[in-house]
Amino acid sequence: MDTLSLYADDCFAVRQAARHISKLYERHLSEVGITPTQFSILSTLDRAPALTMQEMADAMVMDRTTLIRTLKPLQRSGLVSESAEPGNKRRFRLHITAAGEAKLAEAVGHWRTAQASFETSFGEQEAARLRLELFRLTGDHTAR
Template sequence: MRLDDLQDDDCFALRQASRHISKLYERYLSEAGITPTQFSILRTLGRCPGLTMVRLAKAMVMDRTTLVRALKPLLQRGLVVASCEGQGYRRLRVVLTRRGLTKLDEAVVHWATAQARFERSFGKQQAAHLRTELFRMTGNVSEE
């Protein structure tokens, strides 16, 4: 494969863009002591309290094993708690703690700075259009 062949590679382009944008958010969110993935988990739980592991994994587009690895530091730091419920304790719910809410409030400030920086460099309308298209794409792509 030649380097110019990559210009037609959608997967390569998306992964390259994702890594580039993730670095920007990592730089800002690190000031709050969390990663972009951890921020997304906290934010998702802040908007949808008490999600089961299955529903949280689906919302994050992660398999359960990857989600468990991502949750581990949040659990250890007391930012979230997981509680079992239901028959035989088969349903594990993840809840944001008061400390987690405080961390989320702190991190939102850093996230907003990263968001504004991205929108300044990429263009506010282009960023909105990109988000719309990416959410449309992930809503239309079925797992095979």
């Protein structure tokens, strides 16, 4: 059997790095009771209010089923609400609530601490280059 070295496996390297970085952000954001994905949802809705479920799923690069599972705790906590689109009761728009804005404001400092920690250990310029390359890879040109 011809085995591939893990050091030549791009998927493994990216997933391992993502888990490593996610743990750092999870540790800091857990102090305010949200996950990095929930932080990203709140942050996205704060910047782009009233996204449809599909638009949010596309922005988060996740399928709608996973998005719905991730949204449920945010909705139960009153941080995100949804409303049916007029004339199309099957199409929902997502909204950050006042409580969601307050939670996001509380979480931003913890996110900044995690970001600074990563940039200190990895290098600020290296982190910026990495972000650009990852956004280039995913085709997200809004990040520039």
